[in-house]
Amino acid sequence: MARITMREAISQALWEEMERDPKVFIMGEEVGVWGGTYAVTKGFYDHFGPDRVRDTPIAEAAIIGAGIGAALTGLRPVTELMTINFAFSAMDHIVNEAAKLHYMFGGQFVLPMVIRTVGGGGRQLGATHSQTPDAIFAHFPGLKVVAPGTPADAKGLLKAAIRSDDPVFFIEHATLYQTRGEVPEGDYIVPIGKSTVQRPGKDVTIVTYSKMLQVSMQAADELSKEGIEVEIVDLRSLRPLDMDPVLESFKKTNRAVVVEEGWRSFGVGSEIASRIYEEAFDYVDAPIKRVAQAEVPLPYNRKLEQMALPQVADVVKAVKEVL
Numbered sequence: 001m002a003r004i005t006m007r008e009a010i011s012q013a014l015w016e017e018m019e020r021d022p023k024v025f026i027m028g029e030e031v032g033v034w035g036g037t038y039a040v041t042k043g044f045y046d047h048f049g050p051d052r053v054r055d056t057p058i059a060e061a062a063i064i065g066a067g068i069g070a071a072l073t074g075l076r077p078v079t080e081l082m083t084i085n086f087a088f089s090a091m092d093h094i095v096n097e098a099a100k101l102h103y104m105f106g107g108q109f110v111l112p113m114v115i116r117t118v119g120g121g122g123r124q125l126g127a128t129h130s131q132t133p134d135a136i137f138a139h140f141p142g143l144k145v146v147a148p149g150t151p152a153d154a155k156g157l158l159k160a161a162i163r164s165d166d167p168v169f170f171i172e173h174a175t176l177y178q179t180r181g182e183v184p185e186g187d188y189i190v191p192i193g194k195s196t197v198q199r200p201g202k203d204v205t206i207v208t209y210s211k212m213l214q215v216s217m218q219a220a221d222e223l224s225k226e227g228i229e230v231e232i233v234d235l236r237s238l239r240p241l242d243m244d245p246v247l248e249s250f251k252k253t254n255r256a257v258v259v260e261e262g263w264r265s266f267g268v269g270s271e272i273a274s275r276i277y278e279e280a281f282d283y284v285d286a287p288i289k290r291v292a293q294a295e296v297p298l299p300y301n302r303k304l305e306q307m308a309l310p311q312v313a314d315v316v317k318a319v320k321e322v323l
Helices: 006-020 045-050 062-070 084-098 133-138 151-163 212-225 246-253 268-279 302-308 312-322
Strands: 002-003 024-029 054-055 076-081 115-118 144-146 170-175 178-185 196-199 203-206 230-234 238-239 256-263 289-292
Touching: 002 006, 006 024, 006 045, 006 151, 006 289, 045 151, 054 238, 062 084, 062 203, 084 133, 115 151, 115 246, 133 144, 133 238, 133 256, 133 268, 144 151, 151 170, 151 178, 151 312, 196 212, 196 246, 203 246, 203 312, 212 230, 212 256, 212 268, 212 312, 230 246, 246 256, 246 268, 246 302, 256 268, 268 289, 289 312
Parallel strands: 024 054, 024 076, 076 115, 115 170, 144 170, 203 230, 203 256, 256 289
Antiparallel strands: 002 178, 144 238, 196 230
């Protein structure tokens, strides 16, 4: 297997799917001539041409609205929103149309559409450009929400998303594009809605996803030096949410820490903790801990920004507390 960056893995998935299926096309701000804000679509415009790699105006509602129309008429659009923060400008199209049309028309239509977007903080982009509102989009039935934490999963999940007949909200973390990992070549698919154990352990279960997978893995390395072996379950998809590996791990360790980058209130961690309490209460040996971003708009100042975001030390502390 080749060891490549997450940027390369995502680009590879897009390229392979566009070669495989002529109905797949890309549209978004600066995806064409410029090659994408994060260089994911560099070279696509020259190879596939302007009909299949379409630069759009700075109008998120128009991008998503046009994508919905294209999907309803038989194409498979991959729409790109420069950041997840701009998705709020297209919120009605995303949650009231894309997520609901299949259901509202009794299954007469399918909506094979991917919304690629970039989330997360850590790049000093200020409070309005650094949010992690993943839980908001996962709240709506009818919309699949995917957030990979490794290059291999990014490739496999994006290919699965493009082939899905349902709308998929695909979240790429802004600071993971340079992360390297082994990625299978060729037609590699990771099913949407399947959590996985990324690191086996016996003492505490850490449940996490996206950028916080990397933070949790670093924390696990630190804890291992003290003889504490944590098991890390990577959700990968927030909707559908696969709790089976989480519950199986928790029944073995009897303790859990949920790590997310979003705010603690009303977040992914709240949902995971509630489901563990509801479905595995007899196995609880300690209160479930949640590690999340500080409850403030993310500061621009680098030191303050890092203070607000979950760090390795926060995960280590939480694990020791549940022990």
